[in-house]
Amino acid sequence: MLNAKQxxxxxxxxxxxFPNAKTSxxxxxxxxxxxxxxxxxxxxxxxxxxxxxxLFARYxxxxxxxxxxxxxxxxxxxxxxLYRNKSKYLIACAQGLVTKFxxxxxxxRSELLQLAGVGQKTADVVLAECFQIPAIAVDTHxxxxxxxxxxxxxxANVLQIEHTLMKKLPQSSWIAAHHRMIFWGRYQCMARQPKxxxxxxxxxxxxxxxxxxxxxAK
DNA sequence: ATCCCGAGGG
DNA sequence: CCCTCTGGAT
Numbered sequence: 001m002l003n004a005k006q007x008x009x010x011x012x013x014x015x016x017x018f019p020n021a022k023t024s025x026x027x028x029x030x031x032x033x034x035x036x037x038x039x040x041x042x043x044x045x046x047x048x049x050x051x052x053x054x055l056f057a058r059y060x061x062x063x064x065x066x067x068x069x070x071x072x073x074x075x076x077x078x079x080x081x082l083y084r085n086k087s088k089y090l091i092a093c094a095q096g097l098v099t100k101f102x103x104x105x106x107x108x109r110s111e112l113l114q115l116a117g118v119g120q121k122t123a124d125v126v127l128a129e130c131f132q133i134p135a136i137a138v139d140t141h142x143x144x145x146x147x148x149x150x151x152x153x154x155x156a157n158v159l160q161i162e163h164t165l166m167k168k169l170p171q172s173s174w175i176a177a178h179h180r181m182i183f184w185g186r187y188q189c190m191a192r193q194p195k196x197x198x199x200x201x202x203x204x205x206x207x208x209x210x211x212x213x214x215x216x217a218k
Numbered sequence: 219a220t221c222c223c224g225a226g227g228g
Numbered sequence: 229c230c231c232t233c234t235g236g237a238t
Contacts, residue, residue: 023234024234025234037234038235038236040233040234040235041233041234041235041236042222042223042232042233042234042235042236043223043224043225043233043234043235044225044226044232044233044234045233045234046225046226046233047224047225047226047233048234078224079224079225080223080224080225080233081222081223081224081225081233082221082222082223082224082235082236083222083223083224084222084223085221085222085223085236085237086222086223089236089237116236116237117235117236117237118236119235119236119237120235120236121234121235121236122234122235122236125234137234138234139233139234139235140232140233140234140235141233141234142234158235178234182234185234186233186234190232191231191232191233192227192228192231192232193228
């Protein structure tokens with residue numbers, strides 16, 4: 001496993017390659033950003049950004065979405081995966097905002113987790129992006145990158161990954177590290193055919209050489 | 219552990 | 229064709 005210092009070095013190198021890593025989801029308010037993050041589950045941010053302008057215009061505030069017709073919401077998000085579940089989550093989430101939080105997006109993890117469709121990853125992303133509260137959201141990219149680099153064991157679950165990263169990285173770097181690992185996973189260390197042969201982390205990576213040998217990497 | 223699920227890339 | 233995408237609920 002990489003120790004804390006090695007982990008910080010790896011994150012720093014990611015930052016050299018992707019100095020402008022940040023969220024790609026587009027939203028004009030915490031409420032709308034929360035909706036975008038819920039929609040982004042198992043879906044590319046590009047696909048989410050394509051439909052959110054119409055969705056946000058139709059439902060400007062939580063109260064509007066809380067009273068929405070589910071079929072109409074579904075038709076607005078039908079171009080992304082899991083749209084039936086997500087349309088229910090969006091409405092129930094907005095209802096939760098209205099009834100529990102006076103229509104405001106809460107700023108603590110425990111409160112965010114009370115909302116429909118909001119799990120640990122979504123809560124962490126909202127805390128970090130909307131309120132600058134240090135968090136490390138663990139998604140498919142963070143999970144894959146952390147495992148390949150052996151920052152965490154291969155069998156680690158999401159909670160273990162988050163805690164290990166928080167332990168190995170200074171709190172002041174959590175939010176940036178999250179974005180760097182996302183970009184790393186998206187553009188360098190992709191799930192399929194990662195760019196191992198030209199990767200600046202190849203020497204310290206547990207997975208890279210094996211992936212090249214198997215022909216699974218470029 | 220299983221289900222949900224369209225669109226884009228290889 | 230197959231795999232993957234900033235997961236969450238049951």
